[in-house]
Amino acid sequence: MSKLSGNERWKTKMVLTDHVDQYEQREQQQERKPDGGGGALLSNAERTMVRDLILLPYIDEIVSKSIKEIERSGNVLARMYLMTGWYIQNRISRDTWELQKELKQRNIRFWADEQDDFISYYKIFFRGYEEQFGLTRDVMRTEISLRLTRYSSELGAALKELVKK
Structure with a gap:
């Protein structure tokens, strides 16, 4: 249902049917794109992808230092x-490739x-x-911690599945 249907003002205005069709097609295309791709502004999902791609090299560096x-x-x-470190590095590589x-x-x-003392700009x-x-820096630390926790949880869940079998 479009915004035009049920709106009484459209009945009194002279609108070409072509314009109504174009409006409805544009509305349908926007509904098909839940992440908002194609707009003039970055969607939240796209900002999250950029943020994650910025953070993944830092996470990889932290894991590499821990492995050493x-x-x-x-x-x-x-x-x-x-083996846990290698698994996490493998996941980081895969996530980086997918985001890129x-x-x-x-x-x-x-x-x-x-880069300021506390903020990195991109x-x-x-x-x-x-x-x-x-x-x-605080946001970066928090996000890195959350991502490392998620990777560790994924590995733990995979190991639990192996033990059940």
């Missing part, structure tokens, strides 16, 4: 920790612009527009 520390340690469970592919399809590019170029995007 584990390799040097004499821990009895070092092999298990290393999706952003390329949507014609969205970004790069680091400037320029995002999309659909002929430009936007500045900033991430604070």
